[in-house]
Amino acid sequence: MEFAYSPKVNELCRRVRDFMDAHIVPRMRQWHEEVHQGIYPVSFMEDLKALARAEGLWNLFLPGLRDDEPGTRLTNLEYAPLAEIMGRVGWAAEVFNCNAPDTGNMELLHMFANDEQYATWLRPLLNGEIRSAFAMTEPDVPSSDATNITTLITRDGSDYVINGRKWFITNAAHPDCKLLIVMGKTDPTAESHQQQSMVLVPRDTPGVDIVRNINIMNHFSPEGHCEIVFRNVRVPVSNLLGEEGSGFALAQARLGPGRIHHCMRSIGAAELALELMIDRAQERKTFGKYLHQHGTVGEWIAKSRIEIDQARLLVLKAAWMIDNVGAKEARKEISMIKALVPGVHTAVCDRAMQVFGAMGISPDTPLADHWTWGRALRYADGPDEVHLQAIARMEVKAAREHLGASAAYLTPPLR
Ligand SMILES: Cc1cc2nc3c(=O)[nH]c(=O)nc-3n(C[C@H](O)[C@H](O)[C@H](O)COP(=O)(O)OP(=O)(O)OC[C@H]3O[C@@H](n4cnc5c(N)ncnc54)[C@H](O)[C@@H]3O)c2cc1C
Incomplete structure (x- = not known):
């Protein structure tokens, strides 16, 4: 059993630490001031992202990264100490395109998106051009048991129509958030783990109503943990991710x-x-x-x-x-x-x-x-x-x- 990080990982740790010390830690005060003034994304975020990408400190979380995709392919074990360094500042991970929930969403799309979904959503996410959210939890049911969720995704011709209410949806208030991955029931009569499906919903689809950004312990998060109502939200059937019934x-x-x-x-x-x-x-x-x-x-x-x-x-x-x-x-x-x-x-x-x-x-x-x-x-x-x-x-x-x-x-x- 080897407890030491490899020379490659030690070198990456040094580079991420240096980047944090030079560009992120000195801007902690400015980040708070701008957010307090309602400036979000903060004025320096895109510059820092470009710098991190130019330095090869980009998409470090994705072990399955392909050769034609931007970023440095690392294993989870290699990535762990780098994420640890990013964790010292709450907003740092976004600079490296390694922030939740986009990382989980990118991994999901990496595994299940078809070619069109890949080009429309995953490419811009990998490039850090857009942000995304994952909408599962609902106020009306105990959502730690995902079989409870009640949002309906109903087939209507070549569309799905979505009706339901979600909350604590992280990133949904981010001005760059363009995609909501919504989990709901396409077949409430199926076996309990096969009732759910996921659909890709552009955030600006008519009927998507972001009701409020919920404070966490009375702390305001500019990216948002939002309550969202979906009222007759209509997306083409081709926006289904994976197969019907595979949501769970x-x-x-x-x-x-x-x-x-x-x-x-x-x-x-x-x-x-x-x-x-x-x-x-x-x-x-x-x-x-x-x-x-x-x-x-x-x-x-x-x-x-x-x-x-x-x-x-x-x-x-x-x-x-x-x-x-x-x-x-x-x-x-x-x-x-x-x-x-x-x-x-x-x-x-x-x-x-x-x-x-x-x-x-x-x-x-x-x-x-x-x-x-x-x-x-x-x-x-x-x-x-x-x-x-x-x-x-x-x-x-x-x-x-x-x-x-x-x-x-x-x-x-x-x-
Ligand atoms: C900051 C933040 C960000 C979030 N971001 C997202 C997001 O982006 N997308 C999203 O969909 N959701 C998000 N959530 C929601 C989160 O996933 C849910 O709050 C969580 O899954 C619990 O669901 P619930 O709140 O409905 O609690 P419930 O399911 O009502 O559970 C309440 C309590 O019951 C107890 N309990 C439940 N099951 C058991 C058990 N088996 N044994 C013993 N006790 C049990 C636990 O103490 C639990 O806290 C976020 C939440 C927070 C706080």
Whole structure:
């Protein structure tokens, strides 16, 4: 087992880190100021994207990238430490065309788009010319069980007509968002996992009504987590992605790699929080001691290091599994990191916020934003509990093969 990154990955890490230090970190204040003034996309985004692309730091997330597609083809394992570096700044991934939910959508289109869909949607997404959203969750039903969704996609001649209400749809408020991948039911009478389909809906289609951008813990996100009503939205049948009834399977295919990217970035956010915590703890003294010399704070630092390293190792293992046996075979590991990492992300940010005193919950550090996003990730792409349930189910199923064998280790008293 090899724990070190390869020379190629170390070199890419250096380049992404240098890019962040030179072009992204110095613009954090400007990003906030412009967003506060309603300037979005921010004025420098396209320049930074062009620079990242020119430097070969583009579409780093897509292992299946073809030779004629823009970007650097990396495995998930190679990409993980790069995403970690991007995760230190909430908006950095977009600069490298590696941001959610576009990455998951690009992967989905890469696998299932036909030639026309490829040219219309995937090409501009790979070029970073447009943004996209994925619309599954609904306010009226518990959507962590995707079989519950009620949006109807009804065939009418050579069109589909879509009616339903979605919410928390990330990216839908982005001015460059041109595509909504909508999940709904084409056949509510079919077997429960074959009722759903996905259709590609141009965002400017009549009947698509973006009702509001929902704040996350009262934080405003300019790209949006939107509530959208679809009223008699009509798209040609050729906008179907994959086959009718395949929506559930497509959603599973999309969420595997998408989930791991969030976790990779979360490790970076937690690592930054720990760095801030340690710096602060070495600067400030209370009751005659530096903060890190108080046992409680020392323990927070130690626990955070242990939890981050545990989480990173598990994320790298999941990435290795996706690369070597595929996302389907890696679904237990993907659920494990999805249930674990957002918790580590928020726990480390929470300790760092406490070490900073009141400043920790102010906008003067990035901690409150990172904490908020970590908390949101405990729902996005499926709540913790659903992943824990999935892990338990797989563990119990696997254990059935040797059911009862553990009894040999029991030592009941002799009678
Ligand atoms: C910031 C953010 C961005 C998002 N982006 C998108 C997006 O782009 N597109 C999209 O479609 N959706 C998006 N979502 C929605 C997200 O995927 C859903 O919130 C999530 O799947 C849970 O669905 P729900 O909110 O309907 O909760 P429900 O399904 O109502 O579940 C509520 C709670 O019930 C509990 N629960 C559910 N199942 C189990 C179980 N098996 N065992 C134990 N407890 C259980 C959990 O505690 C869960 O939190 C986003 C959410 C957030 C917060």
